[in-house]
Amino acid sequence: MAEKKSRGPKKNATSALAGNSPASQPSPGNAPANGMMRTPLFQAMHAERYQRQFLIKNIQGITNRKLVCYVAGTAALINRDDTLGFVDLLHNIPKGSDLDFLLHTPGGDMDAAEKLITMIRTRVGNGRLRVIVPDFAKSAGTLIAIGADVIAMSDCSELGPIDPQITLNDAHSNSIPHSIQSYLDAYAAHSQALKQDPTDQAARIMLEKLDPGTIKLFEAARERARTFAESQLKRHSPTYTKVAAALLDTHKWLSHGQMIGHEDATSIGLNVEYHDPQSPDWHPVWQLYALQRMAVRDDVKLFESDVVSVQFESGAASSRSRGD
Template sequence: MSSRKERVELIRKIQDSRDSKVLVYFTGDRRPFSSQIAEDAVLPLYKHLLALKVAESNTERIDLFLYTRGGDVGVPWRIVTMIREFCSEFSVLIPYKAHSAGTMVALGADRIVMGKKAELSPIDPTLVRAVIGEATVPPPEISVEDVSSYISFMRERANITDQSALAQVVSQLASHLTPLTLGSVNRQYSHIRLVARKLLTSRKEKIEEGRIGSIIQALTEKMYSHGHAIGRMEATELGLPVDKPDENLETLIWNLYQEYERLLQLTEPIDPEELLTRENKEEYAIDSIPIAIVETIPKLDMFELNTLFRRKRQVPPNPQININMNLGLPPGIDPTKLPQNFQQIVQQLMGQIAQAIPQIVQQEIVRQSPIVGIEGRTFGGMWKEKTGETI
């Protein structure tokens, strides 16, 4: 199990190695509780930056130690500009995954320190898809670039160039997506490129306009799978300011990642079915599951949530419930002639039986109702300060 003392020591060694101050933002991806870059982390990050400024005499260089599978593409700009208010040089340390919105954060860094396992990814965003004539929970998602690619495919690959034919293609698309969704696609298409450009131009070392355009195009259009992993060699070829750590720093960065991996139990997914079977329960609650961390030497904050798993059963329309208690006194015994204390005992027994009947009925309904799935819900999620704790 990871401990704050061990993590702080690793953070301190990284700081000494790079003559910087380290701010950790780690969004876990333990199944089924994956967390993402989100607006609610901005305030905890700001408080850590304030704590660094008070606790440390020099914050000229800040390194953001980042692990994430992605998130809200509107948040990276807020994070980058906020961090730049506290330093003159901003770098990102990537031990493993910095996908999607995490890659956008890296675009705004002066240097991107990528270990051997480090991964960036394309930055094409997805939207919740409002569809016509159907509703699903959770709602389906659609890639913004998929819509653009569909039209490009019909025009370039299928050789449909006639305007009336293209209008029919768009009409078919509109029959499956609401006008509001199509409008959102257009806004996100422009927004992601605008934000990526602003992030790239926020760096201290300015880059050529042509390179900016090629980087944005590569990350939004030229990599045709959102799951494509961009290693440090490919990131360098794209024109990003990648640094390879020396062996000592590489080891420190990877060891710190492993501390968070253990703390958030990333390699130990929760299987609701196995859990309910093992506990022999119809529902099971787990409290205070940590899914994201913001940490510096002065402070520790964790995002925790609660969850409840419950078996879903298909209750038959007419369950057959037969309760035969076979209760009664032997023949020839008049209950009015029984001693008073015996009558009280009988009444107590009858009361216990009456209380047991609902449970028996419930058990019988459960027995007759086949399991059709497992549902889960999370609640009570919030950031909590854990600085004084030993976790």
Template sequence: MPSWHQLLEEIKVKGSTFDVVRRQYLAKLHRVTGRNVIIYYSGWLQKPGMRGVQVNDADKNGFMTVIHGLDRSKGLDLLLHTPGGETAATESLVDYLHSMFETDIRAIVPQLAMSAGTMIACACKDIIMGKQSSLGPIDPQFGNLPAHGIVEEFKRAADEISRDPSKVPLWQPIIARYHPTLIGECEKAIQWSNDMVREWLVRGMLADHADRDSKAAEIVSELSDHALTKSHARHLSAAKCKAMGLNVFMLEDDRRLQDAVLSVHHACVHTLSATPAFKMIENHKGVAFLQLAQQQLVLEGPVNTEQPAAPLPAPSPTPPATPPAPEEAAPHKNS
């Protein structure tokens, strides 16, 4: 008979009923595709304002955890559901994924992969989307303000003042909010994001295209042009993304794959809605890196799929990070 402590440890390993159900469908998706499967899910829709829901450097630990022990020759299907996040963290994460799987990565977007999530999708060889799926613009943000918008506003002010100096008092309180190096930093951030995605497209998704350089430039231009997209929150459908030139395949074309993907998606959304989890990185073997409200939990080992288990333990407090003030130079974010 196991001791009290042994039973407690067994409960922790098996996880909650949500974990059991979600992992059943993750294993099923793996059986359908024959490829490694990793979910990268954020709960920003279920937990608005929660710190840590965006792409950040802490996510690298999660991917290291779930990739360890996988047969990397089988490639990777990466299920993305994220609002975006830090540009530097996104670049580092993609570099790591490429070092593990080279370009044999498919992005699957059941619902939303915005901003930096779109950048990650562009780093994959194919993107699988449904009629309900959306990508988003990749223009970077500074303190939750679009870098393109800041540059455009500054240029507009300069043009109007040069034509009519009497408008200086109208523009002065607006321009006064900008610190001395902000415009230059915005321009560099825009160039950084564009160059990054262009390089990934040329090396991966468009590698077999004869005109891959010009095609990649066209795609990046459409994804990053604030004048075209109008808003950083713009939702770009599968049809629009395909028209841009991205390798988009419709989820509805394969009924078995659609059923398996959407089952995983719904199980993830239920987990994010009904538990303290706000970010999940997990593979088809049940190895997970879950970030709960002020707690991180790593679960490894086989999952009992025959009976429900006890809920996850209550979170322990850890000090949250303080977000940057809008007026100061914050980490470049594509979110």
């Protein structure tokens, strides 16, 4: 997927990405450097991985930069176990290189997200990092995405609000996520009401249900998200405080899962590179993502490049396929 400022894709690379010609299929006879050939059964068992990695190589041929991918199922949240997969992804990336990072995640641990984007930025150094969001990078995924120099998006791409969440049980013991900001807003509203009318019993009762220690904890979590976002944005955005505030604005984004598409992302000041879904530079990226998403269950994460393909079950580092 070529950046808008770069020259158009090479004709031979584009034809290979079409996926219909013989050139677009991996050669079954390709032998490793040691001269030993893969067995037919081994090739059959890993055919889908070969197809995805062949696409990655073709995309790299067009962009002239490395591409690494992190694709997670809907129940596979970002956590510290992801460090293992990211170390593998970055192992063969020369320091200071330009890098494309395809990201698909429902979100997860904010502290783990900070570690992962720090690892990527350290390897990229003075190079240019582009995060490609084919589908969605929500919550902590958005915090990773905004650490890029540019975010590549199309019509079905979405980021999300970064206001921290807390999971509480309802009366039926169902785990329900709640916005920390909603509790802070309620505390502020009831405090103001009681200040204006000390006899307001409703405000007093509600304030008694909100523990001051918990409020302090929630305020710290909100501040953590704000400073994290600002630290990522200030590398390339002179209005980084305004952009971070917009991503935290629960009055603008009424639910944590609300879509922030490419137009909204651009309007709040993010550096977005839009790609038409039918364009020849976006099609191979979507084709790759579709294959990767079909390869992972809801509780699985895929770490993939042209030389690495590792799958982790959520919460457990259980590698599945890699190497030749």
